[in-house]
Amino acid sequence: MPNDILALGPFIAAVSVAIAVLLVDIAVPGRRGPVLVVSLGGLALVAALTLTTGQAVAGGDGTLRVLAFGGAYVVDGLTTFLDLIFVGIVAFTIVFAPDYLEARGLPLAEFAMVLLFAMTGAMLISGAGDLLVLFVALELMVLPGYMLAGYHKSDGYSTEGAIKYFLLGSFSSAIFLFGLAFTWGATGTTSIEGVSGALAAAVAGGGALAPALVLGLGFLTTGVAFKIAAVPFHYWTPDAYQGSPTPVTGYLSVGPKVGAFALILRLFVDALGPLRVDWLQVVIILAVFTMTLGNLVALTQSNVKRMLAYSSIAHTGYMLVGLAAFAAGRIEGLEGLLYYGAAYSVMNLGAFAVVAAIQRRAGVTSGLDTFAGLGRREPWLAILMTLFLLSLTGIPPTAGFFAKAYVILAAVQAGNAGYTAVGILAVIAVINAAAAAFYYLRVVVYMFMREPRSEDAAMAHGRLMWGGLVVASVLTVVLGLIPGPFLDIVGRAARAIGG
């Protein structure tokens, strides 16, 4: 039992930080400083604890896997890697939020607290060794997201987006749970290892799968596809993203998305690994539609937040390309997916941070017009935005380029190895990446080559905001220029489940 608690250390620490923020806000209500210190300091602590737990419990190379609570929780290289990404995402979001929230009279304490609870859910997903843990963890991750989407209570769009997000999110959770019940009924176990074993036995037996199991897997796939906003399960995304306060949108576009991919890795790669060939087809189809539709609709958007929402759908598609390459037998596909998750988190959070910074004054919209003349009004902000947009497009030497190259190369290799469909998928991904350049660069054109409609004075931004932006932009460049050390960690995480 003591070892079990030790393995769960980072999760327990994260819950403690969230409760500490609650207590701080009770002790000194409405103060920003203490909340920021406790939440950011606590996050640093959680990150350190995650690293040491990964080292101590799972061994230096991270491929060792340690089971806690009778196999309900797993610590391996993947758990450590994903936990660190989640900590990073939440830290960036908390850093970028205060300016925006302050201008609209919204409190920071509840924001940070609920965000931290969402992080605990994501961390539990990354180490889930049991389907029930997976489900409760998923709920723990998305439930705070519903509340954050409606955080701006007096704004009708925020409430509307939150209700749409809540209804469709609960609906997809119910579908997921239904699928889980069928899977349990057909295999007789909820543990991921048990399900994987039962499936391997069924595949080795040669006969067709039980119809109930097929239906269960279908429901599970549908539920997950909702969560990652894959086409055609993406309808909630644009409204939820546009209505939410901008820092929340930034978080929603990366946090729950990477969390849902963590769920996919635990569920599809770990539990449903024996059926890899069967779900490869589904992933290919989802990837093609997700990339293409996300990009096509993003082309026509005149609101930057909505444009980024559709583009995040397209990025889901690129990540699915990595998953398809992995299902076709290339471990590089899994590495690419993990690298993509990290790179996408940094650059997308950065882009949303700039949008939030521009909306420093209440009432400023996120329309494309707002960006006109930004290059002259606030040159540094415009330069950083350009960097993030170039990275999202996939132009070297940024992280976005390397991430796209990684997943596409893995897909090409899989295509050469006989999986023609995955090879074609790589071609479609390249065409999509080229098409995406149009709408990303249009924002750059607006910033530097359009005259502003009205002469607005430059706005002052907090030191925290600038610090976060600098860190995000440095990471965007460094991850693209010297990916070597980071790739070691990614490789270890990938081998933990796919090796």
Added chain:
Amino acid sequence: MRAWLYLIAAAVAGAIVTTPALIVLILLGGSFDDALVAGLATLMIAAGIAVVSMRDIIRCGLAMIVCFLSLAGLYVSLGAPMVAAAQVIVYIGAISVLILFAIMLTQEKVGSARLTFQTQAAPAAIAAIVIAVLVSVAAFGTSWGEVSEHIRSATVYVAHALFQNYVLVLEAVGVLLLAAVIGGVFLAKREKGA
């Protein structure tokens, strides 16, 4: 005159609910257990349809209670009295009553209590039927193995499952509820100025 109509409607409803049970019992030669499950399942589906199709929201709420009650009956007949008790206490005792109170307190005295968002009833019905067919095909096409005796779900077994195999899930649910309470309080709290 109205009273007669109500009586006839009640008789028709009772006949609809009891017919499948009688068919199972007499025509298919099933046991009383099977007949009970068939009757309760029919009642649950009928009540569920009533929830989504009736126009008066109070009646929808009452039909929902019937739906929950028949589900509790199903739990009992499947050998899970503990779950059935929880179903009655939580869903009927707490949630349904809460919903009815919320409707009564928020409803305006004048004006319609009609639901206004039933605009996609036909496609939704088609989708529901397709899924129902899919689920029943899958359920009947699978050999579930023989369950020779009733599943043991006395309190002590539930406790063992909760506090041994699924203790992590139980704790995680605690964190989930805390997060939900904080989020709910924030959203429901009245702003100082408003």
